[in-house]
Amino acid sequence: MASSCHYCQAPLKQVVADLGLSPVSNHFRTASEAATQGQTFYPLTAMVCEACWLVQLTDVTTPPHFDENYAYFSSYSSSWLDHAKRYAAQMQTKLDLGPQSLVVELASNDGYLLQYFKKAGVRVLGIEPSANVAAYAKEHHGIDCVVDFFGRTLADKLREQGTCADLIVGNNVLAHVPDISDFVAGIPRILAKDGTATFEFPHLLQMLKLGQFDTIYHEHFSYLSLLCIETIFASHKLSIYGAEELPTHGGSLRIYAKHANSSIEDATLAAGLDKIRKNEAAFGLDQVQSYRSFANLPARCKTDLLAFLVELHRTGKKICGYGAPAKGNTMLNYCGIGPELLPFTTDMSPQKQGMVLPGQNIPVYSPDAIWTEKPDYILILPWNLCDEIAAQLHPARDWGAKFVVAVPELEVF
Numbered sequence: 001m002a003s004s005c006h007y008c009q010a011p012l013k014q015v016v017a018d019l020g021l022s023p024v025s026n027h028f029r030t031a032s033e034a035a036t037q038g039q040t041f042y043p044l045t046a047m048v049c050e051a052c053w054l055v056q057l058t059d060v061t062t063p064p065h066f067d068e069n070y071a072y073f074s075s076y077s078s079s080w081l082d083h084a085k086r087y088a089a090q091m092q093t094k095l096d097l098g099p100q101s102l103v104v105e106l107a108s109n110d111g112y113l114l115q116y117f118k119k120a121g122v123r124v125l126g127i128e129p130s131a132n133v134a135a136y137a138k139e140h141h142g143i144d145c146v147v148d149f150f151g152r153t154l155a156d157k158l159r160e161q162g163t164c165a166d167l168i169v170g171n172n173v174l175a176h177v178p179d180i181s182d183f184v185a186g187i188p189r190i191l192a193k194d195g196t197a198t199f200e201f202p203h204l205l206q207m208l209k210l211g212q213f214d215t216i217y218h219e220h221f222s223y224l225s226l227l228c229i230e231t232i233f234a235s236h237k238l239s240i241y242g243a244e245e246l247p248t249h250g251g252s253l254r255i256y257a258k259h260a261n262s263s264i265e266d267a268t269l270a271a272g273l274d275k276i277r278k279n280e281a282a283f284g285l286d287q288v289q290s291y292r293s294f295a296n297l298p299a300r301c302k303t304d305l306l307a308f309l310v311e312l313h314r315t316g317k318k319i320c321g322y323g324a325p326a327k328g329n330t331m332l333n334y335c336g337i338g339p340e341l342l343p344f345t346t347d348m349s350p351q352k353q354g355m356v357l358p359g360q361n362i363p364v365y366s367p368d369a370i371w372t373e374k375p376d377y378i379l380i381l382p383w384n385l386c387d388e389i390a391a392q393l394h395p396a397r398d399w400g401a402k403f404v405v406a407v408p409e410l411e412v413f
């Protein structure tokens with residue numbers, strides 16, 4: 001494979017996970033489109049750069065990832081809203097944000113986070129490439145958004161217009177940008193002298209430790225460690241002064257960055273940073289063997305889940321899915337699970353209802369279908385929201401329904 005690192009251009013040699021061919025995970029279609037039109041499958045392979053330790057997808061030209069019709073609305077998840085609300089309260093205290101302060105969120109989505117700063121009287125600005133979710137933020141929360149992709153060029157334009165942020169937030173965006181270096185280059189351009197920038201991203205260490213191979217999909221270009229992110233930030237004169245581990249998305253990191261010449265300090269956050277550096281070193285994130293051993297895990301998940309579903313099929317038990325997230329599409333496509341083994345899934349998002357999943361063409365219904373079909377088993381595809389979903393589906397216990405998650409390992413409860 002003749003790919004080179006997206007960040008440092010060193011040649012890529014080590015495969016982390018080869019998940020075969022898969023369609024782009026947000027390409028939902030109608031049943032009639034699925035019955036009459038082909039769908040393109042693209043290689044889905046993650047590799048690690050042995051020079052900068054960036055885990056990344058190999059170069060594959062897939063269609064543009066922002067599809068207006070099926071854009072993800074963050075506010076559909078109540079646990080994610082709670083997370084955002086807690087973060088906003090915490091940062092207002094920590095950074096002493098008031099009516100003169102400005103919070104800029106990169107990939108501000110439907111205003112799920114900025115709404116809490118706005119309600120507290122802090123000035124906010126969203127940057128959001130999807131016009132329809134940005135319009136929702138304006139309409140429902142009165143949040144102004146710049147509809148564009150963030151990077152060096154946009155940051156220069158914003159700085160000329162006087163944008164100077166006391167806090168820059170980026171949640172689950174670093175992994176999604178095709179040119180991470182250009183994106184990070186924009187941050188110091190609009191960050192106030194003693195401002196803070198925080199970023200949350202799924203932690204590569206957790207993915208590798210727990211076998212979360214389904215977090216690999218085409219829209220997710222990079223799989224980040226603190227080790228790699230410190231290198232990238234340092235090259236743009238940003239230094240990381242704190243870090244925390246979060247339970248979101250199966251184990252995320254929140255990093256706190258500042259200008260390299262800023263004097264901000266926080267002893268608690270610095271201790272967290274030190275601990276995470278040590279955990280990564282102990283696992284061996286700077287050694288190629290640590291990545292190599294991950295490559296066998298997806299196959300174990302696949303055989304366990306297939307054996308379980310085939311047994312249900314043979315014994316006439318009913319199963320359906322809950323959720324239609326990107327990670328579910330990676331898993332179902334890698335395992336080759338179609339409607340014969342999983343007759344339908346359900347999703348809260350009206351944009352997905354009535355469509356079929358990319359690749360395997362499993363129909364997506366409203367969660368109401370669970371109450372009419374009364375399945376014996378419900379496969380929870382967004383396992384990161386498992387507790388929240390199991391609580392919502394609790395009444396299904398009345399007819400004896402059991403819940404199933406497939407990643408990191410098969411669990412029936």
Ligand SMILES: [Zn+2]
Binds near residue numbers: 009051053
């Ligand atoms: Zn590299």
